[in-house]
Each structure stands twice: as C-alpha cells, then as structure tokens.
Amino acid sequence: MSVSDAPPISLLEAFFRQFLRHGKALIASPADLMNPLLFFFMVVTLFPIGLGPDPGRLSQMAPGILWVVALLASLMVSGKLFASDFEDGSLEQLCLAPHPLAILALAEVVAHWLGTGLLLALMSPFFAVLVGLPMQALPVLVVSLLLGSLCLTLIGAVGSALTVSIRRGGLLLSLIIMPLHVPVLIFGSAAVVEATLGGNTLSWLALLGALVLLSLALAPLAIAAALRISLDNG
Amino acid sequence: MWSFIHKLGSPPWFFRFSGRVVRWLLPLTLALLVVGAVWGLLVAPADFRQGNSYRIIYIHVPSAVVALAGYYVMALAGAISLIWRIKMADIAMRAAAPVGAALTGIALMTGAIWGKPTWGTWWVWDARITSMLILLFLYLGVVALFEAYDNKVAAARACAVLSLVGTVNIPIIYKSVDWWYSLHQPASIKFTGESAIDASMLYPLLLMITAFYGLFTAAVLMNMRSDLIWHHREASWVRQWAGFK
Numbered sequence: 001m002s003v004s005d006a007p008p009i010s011l012l013e014a015f016f017r018q019f020l021r022h023g024k025a026l027i028a029s030p031a032d033l034m035n036p037l038l039f040f041f042m043v044v045t046l047f048p049i050g051l052g053p054d055p056g057r058l059s060q061m062a063p064g065i066l067w068v069v070a071l072l073a074s075l076m077v078s079g080k081l082f083a084s085d086f087e088d089g090s091l092e093q094l095c096l097a098p099h100p101l102a103i104l105a106l107a108e109v110v111a112h113w114l115g116t117g118l119l120l121a122l123m124s125p126f127f128a129v130l131v132g133l134p135m136q137a138l139p140v141l142v143v144s145l146l147l148g149s150l151c152l153t154l155i156g157a158v159g160s161a162l163t164v165s166i167r168r169g170g171l172l173l174s175l176i177i178m179p180l181h182v183p184v185l186i187f188g189s190a191a192v193v194e195a196t197l198g199g200n201t202l203s204w205l206a207l208l209g210a211l212v213l214l215s216l217a218l219a220p221l222a223i224a225a226a227l228r229i230s231l232d233n234g
Numbered sequence: 235m236w237s238f239i240h241k242l243g244s245p246p247w248f249f250r251f252s253g254r255v256v257r258w259l260l261p262l263t264l265a266l267l268v269v270g271a272v273w274g275l276l277v278a279p280a281d282f283r284q285g286n287s288y289r290i291i292y293i294h295v296p297s298a299v300v301a302l303a304g305y306y307v308m309a310l311a312g313a314i315s316l317i318w319r320i321k322m323a324d325i326a327m328r329a330a331a332p333v334g335a336a337l338t339g340i341a342l343m344t345g346a347i348w349g350k351p352t353w354g355t356w357w358v359w360d361a362r363i364t365s366m367l368i369l370l371f372l373y374l375g376v377v378a379l380f381e382a383y384d385n386k387v388a389a390a391r392a393c394a395v396l397s398l399v400g401t402v403n404i405p406i407i408y409k410s411v412d413w414w415y416s417l418h419q420p421a422s423i424k425f426t427g428e429s430a431i432d433a434s435m436l437y438p439l440l441l442m443i444t445a446f447y448g449l450f451t452a453a454v455l456m457n458m459r460s461d462l463i464w465h466h467r468e469a470s471w472v473r474q475w476a477g478f479k
Binding site: 234 | 316368369371372374375376378379382383384385387388389391392395396398399400402403406407410411413414417
C-alpha cells in the first residue's frame with residue numbers, strides 16, 4: 001500500500017472521466033440531444049406566426065429572434081445540468097473527491113455544451129433560413145452562437161448549481177439567470193445585425209470571446225461553491 | 235477598532251448598538267427627507283425647458299443612486315458572510331435585498347412618471363432605464379432564491395454566491411446595455427441629454443440623496459433588528475428587552 005498522499009488518478013484523467021461519463025449519458029439518450037433543437041424549431045416558427053409573414057420585417061428581426069430563442073433553449077436545458085448527479089448521489093462523491101470540484105464540474109458543463117449549445121450553433125443556419133436571415137450573416141451567426149452558447153451554458157450552470165436542490169427550480173433558475181444572460185444576448189445579436197449590414201463584426205465577436213474567457217475562468221468557482229451549498233440544503 | 239467589529243457580530247450587542255443608532259438616525263432621516271422634499275418640490279426654481287415636471291428627479295435620482303449602491307452593500311455583506319462565516323453579515327445581506335429592490339422599483343416608477351410629460355411616453359428602452367430594470371431582476375432573483383431554499387443557512391450562502399456573481403456582472407451589463415443603446419438609437423431623438431445642473435437645483439438634490447442613504451441605512455438596520463428578534467425569540471436577552479421576566 002503506497003503511503004503517498006497523491007490522488008490515485010491525475011486531475012487530467014479525472015476531468016476526462018467526468019467528461020466521458022456525461023458525454024456518453026447524453027449520447028445514450030437521443031431525446032436529450034433532440035429536444036433543444038425541436039424546441040428551437042418550434043419557437044422560431046412561432047415568431048412569423050405572431051409577427052406576420054412579411055419577409056422584409058422578418059429578416060430585419062431575424063438576428064434578434066434567433067438569438068432570443070437560442071437563449072430560451074439554453075435556459076430550458078440548463079435546468080437538467082446537475083439534476084441527475086444530485087439525485088443519484090454522485091454529486092456528494094464528487095465533492096469528496098481529492099480533485100477540485102470546480103474542474104470536475106467544468107468537465108460536466110463542457111460535455112453538456114457539446115451536446116446542446118454546439119449542436120444548436122451548427123444547426124442554426126437551417127433555422128436562420130426560416131426567418132429570412134440574409135445569407136451573408138450565416139457564418140457570423142454560427143460563430144456568435146458557438147461562443148455565446150458556451151457562455152450561456154456556463155452561466156446557466158451557475159444557476160443550475162444554485163437551484164438543483166429545489167423542487168421545480170426551473171422557473172427560479174430562469175429568473176436568477178436571465179439578467180446575467182443579457183450581455184451575451186446584446187453582443188451576440190449585435191454581431192449578427194452588423195453582419196447583415198455588412199459591417200465590422202470582429203469587435204462584437206471579440207467582446208463575446210472576452211465573456212467566454214471570463215466565464216470559463218470564474219463560473220467553475222461559483223458552480224463549485226453553489227454545488228456544495230445545494231448539497232447542504234437537500 | 236477590531237474589537238468593535240468583533241462586537242458587531244454578537245446579536246445582543248448589535249441589537250443594542252443598532253437601537254441607539256436608529257433612535258437618532260430615523261428622525262434625522264425623516265427630517266432631511268421633509269426638508270429636501272419641500273426644498274426640491276416647492277422652493278427650487280422651475281426648469282427652463284421642463285417647467286415643474288422635472289421636480290420628480292428629487293425622488294427619482296436619489297432612489298436610483300441608493301438602489302445601485304445598495305446592491306454593492308448586499309454583495310459585500312454576502313462576501314463577508316461567505317469568506318469569514320459571520321452570521322451578522324448574512325442578516326445584513328438579507329435585510330438589504332428587499333430595501334434595494336423597493337428603491338429600484340421606486341426609481342423605475344418615478345422615471346416613468348417623469349417620462350410621460352417629458353418624452354410623451356411611459357417607458358422608453360434607453361440605456362440607463364434598461365440597466366435599472368435588469369438591476370431589479372437581480373434583486374428579485376436574490377429574494378426569490380432565499381425563499382425557495384428550505385435550509386435557511388444554506389439559503390443565505392446561496393444568496394451570497396448569487397449576489398457576488400451579479401456584482402461581477404453589473405459593470406458588464408451596464409456597459410453592454412450602453413453599447414446596445416448606441417447601436418440601436420434612432421439618430422434624430424436623444425432621450426438623455428446632458429445638461430449642467432444649476433446650484434439652486436443641485437443642493438436640494440444632494441440633500442435628498444443624503445436623506446435616501448440615511449433611509450436605506452435605517453431601513454436595513456430595522457430589518458436586521460426584527461430578523462434578530464425573531465430568530466432569537468427564545469433567548470433571555472430578547473425576552474428581557476421585550477419586558478418578559
């Protein structure tokens with residue numbers, strides 16, 4: 001028996017194990033992958049029905065519509081982020097692990113993002129056609145949604161960690177997270193609007209990138225603190 | 235000085251101390267409010283462009299200023315309670331949240347009342363108003379989160395985490411809304427014009443701002459006192475204060 005205090009596996013290996021565990025769980029249930037996309041599809045359809053089919057007006061509103069619906073879809077899936085871990089007790093095991101909870105939680109969030117936000121961003125051109133977004137804005141739409149959805153997932157994870165121990169915490173999650181999502185929405189939709197006008201989108205995308213870096217640095221700390229607090233509650 | 239801060243952490247000591255403070259702070263605040271209101275609403279001269287309808291800034295601006303400051307007070311109290319595990323800071327944070335939320339609501343409503351005669355509309359999506367609305371949601375989120383938790387000790391820590399996350403975001407939100415507004419602003423209309431404020435209007439405004447800070451402090455202290463009384467209702471110092479033997 002070794003007398004060393006070093007953990008049995010390295011941090012990197014623990015990160016990848018967590019990542020693969022959640023990645024496999026996501027792939028194993030295709031409904032979890034398809035539901036956000038279906039939600040996106042249906043809600044995007046509601047806008048022309050509500051606003052009227054006039055293509056000129058729709059294409060003018062398209063960047064905002066696409067970004068708001070992406071935000072709503074992100075809110076919808078954030079609620080499920082730590083729920084399964086909380087219910088089956090693996091969250092407590094994670095807290096007891098010798099590795100920083102922030103890193104282990106980050107692995108879960110990244111796996112979640114790959115299955116939800118990334119898919120949404122890649123599929124967005126299809127939905128953009130529905131609302132008449134000008135073709136030249138499509139690449140910027142995808143890039144802005146890639147960066148933005150990562151941000152939204154990280155911020156949503158903070159909210160999810162805070163509300164995971166509350167019954168029916170989904171609505172509360174939306175309430176507490178919505179103000180924090182506003183800058184991402186502003187920069188993301190501004191980038192796409194700028195792209196439709198043929199202007200310089202780099203500054204807006206750079207701001208989005210800055211938000212991503214800030215969230216990557218700080219959100220895991222908040223998530224870890226919130227997970228520990230949630231375990232105390234329930 | 236450190237012993238003073240240590241003593242503040244003790245519920246009976248804090249209760250007696252805050253009682254002594256509120257005893258003079260509350261009357262002073264009310265007096266300042268009356269003086270400031272009369273000065274601003276009646277005595278100060280009418281504005282050249284807006285006439286008498288500008289007078290609501292004597293309520294609108296102080297409430298907005300203190301609402302924003304109050305969020306930082308709440309977040310600071312939350313940070314202290316998280317880092318040093320001081321219960322009193324917990325209680326201060328919980329006491330500040332509804333007061334700040336109410337002030338934000340007052341700022342928004344008085345802003346709408348100001349907007350109707352001045353711009354012809356109750357609501358306009360300019361940068362400052364939008365930022366204030368988001369601040370209201372941040373406050374309400376903290377209050378709602380506390381109510382949702384069953385274990386109130388964990389609830390306070392969750393609210394502290396949330397207020398800190400909000401604090402990091404407030405400069406980002408403020409700046410991003412600023413840029414959002416300048417991106418979408420119609421070129422012909424400018425809703426918030428900068429104009430130098432005359433001394434005869436500035437002094438009552440400063441007085442009202444001071445009065446509102448006093449009001450915030452008094453309200454938070456009184457909230458904390460009632461919270462302490464409720465939580466320690468079985469303790470001997472509470473029963474003694476209430477007159478039971």
